[in-house]
């Protein structure tokens with residue numbers, strides 16, 4: 314894919330070995346998403362598109378203020394054990410995620426990077442216990458995790474925050490960053506929040 318700008322030194326996928334060798338990175342950001350159905354109106358990679366857009370924007374701001382951050386490639390598979398009945402929700406079990414996370418930590422320690430932020434974009438990914446475990450094995454690496462979707466939005470910015478999936482929050486972001494992949498909202502059902510299974514949207518009442 315054509316990158317519409319010069320390589321950004323804070324995006325690992327775009328930068329090069331020379332630039333990496335010349336930079337003493339302080340923080341690595343690991344976006345971790347999911348590939349899963351998002352109702353009928355948003356694409357399967359919604360969480361990944363959001364992760365990339367938000368981490369890239371945040372890293373740009375940090376870099377411009379002098380922070381040496383590097384955004385690692387997003388990991389596109391998340392925990393899907395709650396919706397195994399939905400075709401092609403790409404389940405990755407927590408034990409597999411931990412194995413991957415350990416390998417990433419090992420790479421960062423070898424590169425002399427002291428801090429890792431796991432940037433989670435999917436509700437069923439839970440990194441708390443994993444952070445404890447990798448911190449046990451790699452005490453020289455400060456590791457933490459955050460769920461961006463838990464960040465309190467500006468008051469009044471959204472009219473409905475009751476949903477947790479394919480909701481107003483996610484739909485709004487996708488209309489901003491990938492509008493071509495959002496189908497007309499008439500596809501989304503009544504838009505009412507519901508809990509549990511990700512099957513066909515529940516009708517009012």
Ligand SMILES: [Zn+2]
Nearest residue numbers: 359360479483
């Ligand atoms: Zn999502």
